[in-house]
Amino acid sequence: MSDQSQGTVSEAQAPLGEADPATVIVFGNEKGGSGKSTGSMHVVVALLRLGFKVGSLDLDMRQWTLTRYLSNRAASMRNDGIELPMPTHVFLSRSEKANRAEAEAEDRKRFEAVLTKLRAECDFVVIDCPGTDTYVGRLAHGYADKLVTPINDSFIDLDMLANVDGKTGEIIKPSVYAEMVWEARKQRAQRGGAPLDWIVMRNRLSSLAARNKLEMERVVATLAKRVGFRVAPGFSERVIFRELFLRGLTMLDVFEIGDSGRPQLSHVAARQEVRGLLNALQLPNRIPTPHDRTATYEAIETPSLIGEAEES
Ligand SMILES: Nc1ncnc2c1ncn2[C@@H]1O[C@H](COP(=O)(O)OP(=O)(O)O)[C@@H](O)[C@H]1O
Ligand SMILES: [Mg+2]
Incomplete structure (x- = not known):
C-alpha cells in the first residue's frame, strides 16, 4: 500500500477531526548538531506523506536549518518538475526592539499568534x-x-539530561535542561492540559555493538525513570540523513518520486527508522484535514502572517 492518504484511524477510538487543535511536537535540547532539524524535517515529511496537514515552525533564528531545508525542497519542485507535499511553514523573526522586556513581549506575541493559527489550521505542528x-x-x-x-x-550528550558520575555512572543531579523541561511541565499542568510527553531519541547510532553503546543504553534507561522521559529508537549514522538536504528531500520522498539512482537498501532501513520514531511518538488518532497537497511553498515571515505589517 502506498504511504499516501492513510491517516491512522481506528474506529474504536473517536479520532480527532478538523475542529480539534493540532498536536504540537517540539524538537528541543540545548545542544547544536544533535539532530533536531533533521528529526523535525523527517517527522514533517512523514506526517505529510500520511496525508496530514502539517504546520512547521523554525525558531532557530541563527541557522534557519529547517527553513533552508524546505526552501531547497521548493527549489527541487520548480527545477525538477516533481510534486512534493509541503507544510505551512513559518520562520519566526526576532523582535528588533532594543529594550529586552519589550523585545520579549513582542517575541511572545508573535510566537503565540503563529502557534494559535497553525494549531487551528493543521493536524500537527512541528517546532524546531x-x-x-x-x-x-x-x-x-x-x-x-x-x-x-x-x-x-555519547556521554557528552548525556550531560544534557543529567550530570552523571564518570566513575560510578551514578546520577548526581538533573541538568539545567531537564529542570527547564520540569518548568514547562509545571506550566502545562497549571494550564490544565494533558501532561507533556517527553521522548528522548538517540541519534547517529553506530552500527557496531560497542561497549560504549550498550553502556549508553543502560544509563539512558536509568535516566528515563529518574528524569521522566520515554526512550524512542533512534536513527543510525547514515549518509542518507545528510545528503538529501540540498535537494530538500528525505528518503520518504525518494521512493515516491521514483528517484532510484542510488542503492535502495540503506533507504529502506532509514525509512524504517523514521517510521519507528513516528510510532514511538504515540500520536493521537486523527482524520487528516483535507487540503491542497500541491500548494506551492511559501515561507511566511511572522509579521506578515499575523498582520503586524498592516497594524503598525
Ligand atoms: N542520523 C544521522 N546520520 C548522519 N548524519 C546526521 C544524522 N542526524 C543528523 N545528521 C547530521 O548532523 C548535522 C547536525 O544535525 P542537525 O539536525 O542540523 O542538528 P541540530 O538541529 O540539533 O543542530 C547535520 O549535518 C545533519 O545532516
Ligand atoms: Mg537545528
Missing part, C-alpha cells in the same frame, strides 16, 4: 528549536504536547 537556551525556545517547550530530544550517542 535552536540549540541554545532562548526566550522563544522556552515558550515553545511550554506548549509542547510531545517534546522530542535527540542526543548523539
